[in-house]
Amino acid sequence: MPTIKDIARLAGVSHGTVSNVLNKTGKVSTEKIHLVEEAARKLGYVPNTQAQRLRQGISLTIALILPTLKKDTYLALYTALLSGFSGTEYTISLHITEDIENREVQLLNTLPHADLAAVVTVSCLSHRYEELYSQLSCPVLFIDRNLCKNPGKDRAFISFDLFGAGQAIGENIAAQKIQRAAYFSSPSRFDDDLQIYLGLSQVLEQKKISLHRYSSDGNLCLSKAFSILSESPVPDAVISSSLFRAQALTSAMACTKKNIPCHITVCSVQAFPHPDHTVYQLDYPRLGAYAANILKQRLMEHKDMPPKTILECRGFPFSSSIIKMKEEQKLSLITLSSPSTTALQNLLPLLKEATGISLSITSLSYDDLYESLRLLNDRFHYDLVRMDVAWLDTLGTQIYMPLREAGIDPDTCFQELIGQTQRCYTHIRDTAYTLPFDPSALILLYRSDLFSDATLQRAYYEKYHEILEVPKTIKQYEHIARFFTRAFNPDSPTLYGTTCTCGHTMMAACSFLPFYLASGGPVIENGKLCLNTKEMVQGIQDYMSLVPYARSTDSGWWADSVQEFANGFTATAITYSNHVNYLMNSKHSSVVGQTNAAIIPGQHPLLGGGVLGINKFSDKTQACREFIQWYYSKDISALLQTLGGTSPLAEAYNDPQNMETFPWLAATRDSLEIGTRGINKNIVPDFSNRHFEFVLGTAIRQVIDGNMSPQQAAEFAQSIY
Numbered sequence: 001m002p003t004i005k006d007i008a009r010l011a012g013v014s015h016g017t018v019s020n021v022l023n024k025t026g027k028v029s030t031e032k033i034h035l036v037e038e039a040a041r042k043l044g045y046v047p048n049t050q051a052q053r054l055r056q057g058i059s060l061t062i063a064l065i066l067p068t069l070k071k072d073t074y075l076a077l078y079t080a081l082l083s084g085f086s087g088t089e090y091t092i093s094l095h096i097t098e099d100i101e102n103r104e105v106q107l108l109n110t111l112p113h114a115d116l117a118a119v120v121t122v123s124c125l126s127h128r129y130e131e132l133y134s135q136l137s138c139p140v141l142f143i144d145r146n147l148c149k150n151p152g153k154d155r156a157f158i159s160f161d162l163f164g165a166g167q168a169i170g171e172n173i174a175a176q177k178i179q180r181a182a183y184f185s186s187p188s189r190f191d192d193d194l195q196i197y198l199g200l201s202q203v204l205e206q207k208k209i210s211l212h213r214y215s216s217d218g219n220l221c222l223s224k225a226f227s228i229l230s231e232s233p234v235p236d237a238v239i240s241s242s243l244f245r246a247q248a249l250t251s252a253m254a255c256t257k258k259n260i261p262c263h264i265t266v267c268s269v270q271a272f273p274h275p276d277h278t279v280y281q282l283d284y285p286r287l288g289a290y291a292a293n294i295l296k297q298r299l300m301e302h303k304d305m306p307p308k309t310i311l312e313c314r315g316f317p318f319s320s321s322i323i324k325m326k327e328e329q330k331l332s333l334i335t336l337s338s339p340s341t342t343a344l345q346n347l348l349p350l351l352k353e354a355t356g357i358s359l360s361i362t363s364l365s366y367d368d369l370y371e372s373l374r375l376l377n378d379r380f381h382y383d384l385v386r387m388d389v390a391w392l393d394t395l396g397t398q399i400y401m402p403l404r405e406a407g408i409d410p411d412t413c414f415q416e417l418i419g420q421t422q423r424c425y426t427h428i429r430d431t432a433y434t435l436p437f438d439p440s441a442l443i444l445l446y447r448s449d450l451f452s453d454a455t456l457q458r459a460y461y462e463k464y465h466e467i468l469e470v471p472k473t474i475k476q477y478e479h480i481a482r483f484f485t486r487a488f489n490p491d492s493p494t495l496y497g498t499t500c501t502c503g504h505t506m507m508a509a510c511s512f513l514p515f516y517l518a519s520g521g522p523v524i525e526n527g528k529l530c531l532n533t534k535e536m537v538q539g540i541q542d543y544m545s546l547v548p549y550a551r552s553t554d555s556g557w558w559a560d561s562v563q564e565f566a567n568g569f570t571a572t573a574i575t576y577s578n579h580v581n582y583l584m585n586s587k588h589s590s591v592v593g594q595t596n597a598a599i600i601p602g603q604h605p606l607l608g609g610g611v612l613g614i615n616k617f618s619d620k621t622q623a624c625r626e627f628i629q630w631y632y633s634k635d636i637s638a639l640l641q642t643l644g645g646t647s648p649l650a651e652a653y654n655d656p657q658n659m660e661t662f663p664w665l666a667a668t669r670d671s672l673e674i675g676t677r678g679i680n681k682n683i684v685p686d687f688s689n690r691h692f693e694f695v696l697g698t699a700i701r702q703v704i705d706g707n708m709s710p711q712q713a714a715e716f717a718q719s720i721y
Helices: 004-011 015-023 030-043 049-056 072-085 101-110 127-134 162-174 191-206 218-229 243-256 284-301 339-346 348-355 366-374 389-399 410-414 421-425 454-464 474-483 505-518 534-544 558-566 621-631 634-642 656-661 665-674 689-704 710-720
Strands: 061-066 091-096 116-121 140-143 155-160 180-185 210-215 237-240 262-267 278-281 308-311 329-336 357-364 384-388 440-447 523-525 528-530 572-576 595-599 610-614
Touching: 004 015, 004 030, 015 030, 030 454, 061 072, 072 091, 072 284, 072 656, 101 127, 116 284, 140 284, 155 162, 155 284, 162 191, 162 237, 162 262, 162 278, 180 191, 180 218, 180 243, 191 210, 210 218, 218 243, 237 243, 243 262, 284 308, 284 656, 329 366, 329 621, 339 348, 339 357, 339 634, 348 357, 348 621, 357 366, 357 621, 366 384, 366 389, 384 389, 389 421, 389 610, 389 689, 440 665, 454 474, 474 572, 505 534, 505 572, 505 689, 534 689, 534 710, 558 572, 595 665, 610 621, 621 634, 634 656, 656 665, 689 710
Parallel strands: 061 091, 061 116, 116 140, 140 155, 155 308, 180 210, 180 237, 237 262, 262 278, 329 357, 329 384
Antiparallel strands: 384 610, 440 572, 440 595, 523 528
8 A cells, every 4th residue: 555655755745745735734835735636646545544543542433323224213313413523523433233132232342442432322232231331431322222320421311202202192192082002113121112102001091092012123013013903903093113113014004905094103303294194203303413412512622411311302293283264265475486485385285284275376576576566455465475575664564464463473473483583574663564484694605625625725825825714704705706716717616706696786786785784884874874985985896896706797686696606607606595495406506515605705694585474455364374373383394494495483494404405504594693684764764675775786787887986886876865
């Protein structure tokens, strides 16, 4: 095997230079980086990272011991741990026991203890083997099955309230007039399934419902499913302790042509309702994320682990307190054509099933929607209206019924909303009229693979004497945009450094506003807005400094900028977060898996998206209220996010599965916390956000087209405002 000395000899550099390049340490010129990388490639050099870690006395391997990956809860746990430790040097080493004690004993005796940073385990061992875990010198985290004899800073247990889960399932069964129930689980010696059974049996015994337990190892569950169906009479209800047991029972029913009226399955979070059984959800992605977090705190910050954590169960999805309308109701909604509208359209059958409401959606373009909203009256109206947040201050009182007047308590609704959205998406002066429908913020997308490339990092440092990192200031962003534009840097891997969405007047205003805000604008004097200011001129100059590094200034919609980024034309892009899902849906995207996001440079994100409220001319207030309760439920919010829409609830932005699929959610969440849109009418009473942005957009277009200087544009804006 080639060594570092061999690479140094072929590259014609020193041993230390090779070491610095391979370990990404020290300051090495781009020329020498190329020489070393080329020599390593020719020699077929593969670094032995494990040996490097051992020499440094650092253990970076986390052993994960699971009974199986057939069970969806364990797969979700594994995936969440992988996600939780992504971006760190730690690796997850997976070990499967199939719930066989001897296999786990052998595993614990052969694991390289000295090279383990931590162990996470769903153990199948009985307590007579607990000393095997006590002998480990690293932190041990027990999941669901507790062998933690002496909890402390290096020993902890995490699970759900499984006894409570059993009780909740029991209450659900009792409400369905069931007489005979069966619990289908893994062997009874395991604590997790036992706790569910005990809670279930407690309730069913009180309700005089018989309960029989069937248990088997995983590889025998199909045979046991046939045994359940061979009983006479067949149970009225079966509770399966896992998704793969439920699938075995479904297969057995298909073969025997026997039916079980009530089939409930305990499983991890399912995005959509299951056609064959009712699910009771345990949020294992959240458990895995929590486990990763406390382990990282222990390993990286040396904090003690909490000895015992019991998480709340997610429970039965789509089981809110919504009462189905006695008679079918038809509602109408007017909205913008957007990813969230498309997602809602796909969920309308669920709406009708849950509420009895049939919703007709009219989706229009940005300008057509605005003009249509101006025409609404008592003869021509829709029951529900989604408008752009920028129009709320102008059109809101003409169109919407106050929430309290509609029987909606805004204070209760606001508790679940993402960020500070109630500040910009709900109130006109002191009255709440609307709720955020698809809140979004301008964010910065960037190619994480380019920003972590050692050669590009060194080349950037040689040019600007700065570290190549995600830009926080406008000046940093200008440097990065120029560096990644091939016309100014022939070695750039992308044609352009950024995007420019300003082909439409209102889009130009939104693109420009974060730069204006970062410069200190807008300026208000004596209740009046001043546009002919040094802040306005500085903002225009900052914005225009990026135009040469964009492919085009004619992009009229945010999806156009996302498409440029998805096609690999640009290293970064500025766009509204509710349009970024195009990256996942584009068949030709070359940047999936290489994309991350951050708060926009200048740290003044602009809020966007729409608001939803009840039209003041609608006579279907109760049905509208039921729709709102349905739309803002946690289950529907999660589905909207999964289908590419935008959730208005905070919970969706902290979900590990969503964060893994949509890596820009963290930046969106943080931007929604600090973003702004418009000006407080208490400060500028006659302020119209739409008019303000139209003036700004018009001025910016004049500068881009070469008709005005920044100073002239500021004077022009003041004159027409």
